[in-house]
Amino acid sequence: MSDEPDNAQVRIPPPILFALCLIAGWCLDQGQSWLILPATGWYGPRVALSGALILLGLGLILYCARQFKQAHTHIEPWRPTSSVITNGPYRYSRNPIYLGIVITGAGIALAFNTCWMLFSVLAFALIANKHVIEKEEDYLDRKFGESYSNYRRETRRWL
Numbered sequence: 368m369s370d371e372p373d374n375a376q377v378r379i380p381p382p383i384l385f386a387l388c389l390i391a392g393w394c395l396d397q398g399q400s401w402l403i404l405p406a407t408g409w410y411g412p413r414v415a416l417s418g419a420l421i422l423l424g425l426g427l428i429l430y431c432a433r434q435f436k437q438a439h440t441h442i443e444p445w446r447p448t449s450s451v452i453t454n455g456p457y458r459y460s461r462n463p464i465y466l467g468i469v470i471t472g473a474g475i476a477l478a479f480n481t482c483w484m485l486f487s488v489l490a491f492a493l494i495a496n497k498h499v500i501e502k503e504e505d506y507l508d509r510k511f512g513e514s515y516s517n518y519r520r521e522t523r524r525w526l
Contacts, residue, residue: 371509373447373510374444374445374446374447374448374506375444375445375448375499375502375503375505375506375507376445376502376506377444377445377498377499377502377503378498379498379499380443380444380445381444381464381465381468381495381499382468384491384494384495384499385468385472385491385495388472388487388488388490388491388494389472389475389484389487389488389491391487391490392476392481392483392484392485392486392487392488392490393479393481393483393484393487395483395486395487396479396481396483396484399483400481400483401481401482401483402480402481402482403476403477403480403481403482403485404477404480406480413477413478413480414478416474416477417474417475417477417478418474418478419474420470420471420473420474420477421471421474421475421478422474423467423470423474424467424468424469424470424471424472424473424474425467425471426467427456427463427464427466427467427470428464428467428468428471430455430456431452431455431456431457431463431464431467432464434452434454434455434457435452438450438452440452442464444499444502444503448506448507448510451507451511451514451515451518453518453522457522458522459522459523459526460522460523460524460525460526461500461504461518461519461522461523461524462500462524462525465492465495465499465500465525466525466526468491468495469488469491469492472484472485472487472488472491473485473488475488476488496524500524504519
């Protein structure tokens, strides 16, 4: 029997990491505001696009969460995984939930019209890629072996 725990050993839950990154972006914006779009003349299109991005991102996250529930496996990376989902959005991306978080974050940044928040979403993607996704993939590789390795070779990490 292995002494390794049956989970990805992710220390900070990804939603908390995302929230911390957004808060950091908002705080940076308070010191020196840097707009994505000009403050005047773009309000309507900005609100529409930001709303669409937020809805798209949240929709993707909720759809994937439903797939985890149907597969009877845990969505939380600090809990054991019983199966690898390879259908739906997982046919195109190994990490559609993180993609959904990034899309939602881009929508939030656009809603607040701040580049700092947009940069913080990019920071989240980079941090999650290194400190969450790599751990998850190593865990799944150990747990599911060749079947996960094949999926990993055939499907991109993000898109």
